[in-house]
Structure formats: C-alpha cells, structure tokens
Amino acid sequence: MYVLGIVGPSDVGKTQLVESLVTRLRERGRVATVKHCNESPDIDTAGTDTDRHRGAGASSTYGLSDAGWFATGENRTLADTLDGLAPTHDYVLIEGVADAAIPTVVLGERDHAGETLATGENATAIDLEAVIESLESTEPYVTLESLVRRVKASPQADRAGAIATFTGRVRKKDSAEDAPTEFLEFETYEEIAQQRLTAIREELEAREGVYEVLMHHRTGVIESGADIVFVVVLAGHREEAFRTVEDGINRLKDEVPIFKKEVTTDEEFWVHTRV
Numbered sequence: 001m002y003v004l005g006i007v008g009p010s011d012v013g014k015t016q017l018v019e020s021l022v023t024r025l026r027e028r029g030r031v032a033t034v035k036h037c038n039e040s041p042d043i044d045t046a047g048t049d050t051d052r053h054r055g056a057g058a059s060s061t062y063g064l065s066d067a068g069w070f071a072t073g074e075n076r077t078l079a080d081t082l083d084g085l086a087p088t089h090d091y092v093l094i095e096g097v098a099d100a101a102i103p104t105v106v107l108g109e110r111d112h113a114g115e116t117l118a119t120g121e122n123a124t125a126i127d128l129e130a131v132i133e134s135l136e137s138t139e140p141y142v143t144l145e146s147l148v149r150r151v152k153a154s155p156q157a158d159r160a161g162a163i164a165t166f167t168g169r170v171r172k173k174d175s176a177e178d179a180p181t182e183f184l185e186f187e188t189y190e191e192i193a194q195q196r197l198t199a200i201r202e203e204l205e206a207r208e209g210v211y212e213v214l215m216h217h218r219t220g221v222i223e224s225g226a227d228i229v230f231v232v233v234l235a236g237h238r239e240e241a242f243r244t245v246e247d248g249i250n251r252l253k254d255e256v257p258i259f260k261k262e263v264t265t266d267e268e269f270w271v272h273t274r275v
Helices: 015-026 049-055 078-085 128-135 144-152 190-205 238-256
Strands: 004-005 029-035 060-065 067-071 089-093 103-108 116-120 162-169 181-188 209-219 219-222 228-235 258-264 268-270
Touching: 015 089, 015 103, 015 128, 029 190, 049 060, 067 258, 078 089, 089 268, 116 128, 144 162, 144 209, 144 228, 162 238, 181 190, 190 209, 190 228, 190 238, 209 238, 228 238
Parallel strands: 004 089, 004 103, 029 089, 103 116
Antiparallel strands: 060 067, 162 228, 181 219, 181 258, 209 228, 258 268
C-alpha cells in the first residue's frame, strides 16, 4: 500500500487535492483516505445508543446502517490505522498530519516530517501525474496481514494447505543488564537488494510443493518493538512451509545488502562494524 500525506494551511485546497488524487488513483486500485481532526467529529451525538456504549466503557463503537457506517474510539494511532488498511487497500491519502514520516505533498508553507514529493502554493499548482509517479517509486507500507492476503489470492492457493510466516521485530534488549535499544536504522543498496530478494524468492518457489514466497524488509528508522521483516510462504504442506520460511529469513539476512545501525540509551553504532 502506498502512503501519501497532504499538508498545508487551511486555505490552500488540501481536500480538493485529495479529491483529485482519489479520482486518478481509483483507476489503479482501492484508495482510502484519512483526515486529521482537531476536535472529535460530530458523528455520534449524546443520547444515542453508541454514546451510551462508550459511556459504559467500550473502547470502540460501530454504527451500521443500510446507508453506511461509522466508528469511534480512543487511542487509535496513525500506525494502527495504516495497519488496518494495508491488507485491503493499494493507496491511502492522509490529510493534515504533518508530523508523520511519510511521503508528502506540501501546499503553501508547512513544516513536516516526511519526504517531500511535491510543493505548490495551492492544490491547482500540483502536477497530479508527477505526484503519482513519485509516490509509486517510494517504499510501500507492508504488514504481515497484507502479505498473507496476497498469498491467499494466489492462483495456486487451492493446492496449498499451509501458510507459514516469520516476523522479525526490534528487540529492546538481549538481557536485563543491557542498555535499552531506542531504535534501529536500516540502509540498503536498493537495486542490488531487490535483485537478491527476487533471486532468493525464485529459488525458493522452485522447490517441490512451494507455491509462493513473499519477503519484505523495512528500511529507515524503526523504533523498539516495531516489526522489521516479514517472510510468508504458501505451500502444499506444513513441512515445506516451515522449512522454506526458515531458509528464506536466513538467506535474506546472509545475502541481501542491508546495513543496521543500533541506537541505545548509551550509544549508537553500525552493527557490521562491530567485531
């Protein structure tokens, strides 16, 4: 799933730009939108049943009708939202979230945390096709669930009796005495890394009883506790699936040029420079 932020002052046409991009992108896949609200949206007034549900202690409530649906709740982060959208959407446009480290279109002048894909005084100054082309060259937002959904859609899924997965995540510490890891930062030779990943996948998929292998390694800064790498295998039986998952992650770590910097509360260092 490709993620794009749109930020800027209130009078430069952010929503207009979102509408224009949705119109173009919906021809390529499923599109979701997320809008930052300064106050709670007026979708559920006091006295309704769902308001009473929340008052009783429900953390999330849903209202369903023939005309549509809505949801409300507390403590839902942008990452939570993206994780929920990734398995079923190809693009998500995020309006008004300037502090997210995501590819971003900047209207007017606005400080922001993500990579700038385009700038303009207002929505009409943005070249939509250029933005889409730049967006599709960025690293997509991938979750374990989105990869599992992809292998389930494989043309050979009807021959498969097993899906095995591996998830690698940022470990906070190896032992109680270690300084806690705050985050890891990953860099890679992108073209070479992609070539190696493709070669590994093809070799693993050539095995008897293995129908599809997906692997994804995130780059950039990844905080403690977050997911780093996924391997998903669709196979005829569990034996082939488990064996291929293990071989896949081992070969990814050994053969793909990905470099890791670790930042703890005490120090920071590139792991490959340590003896």
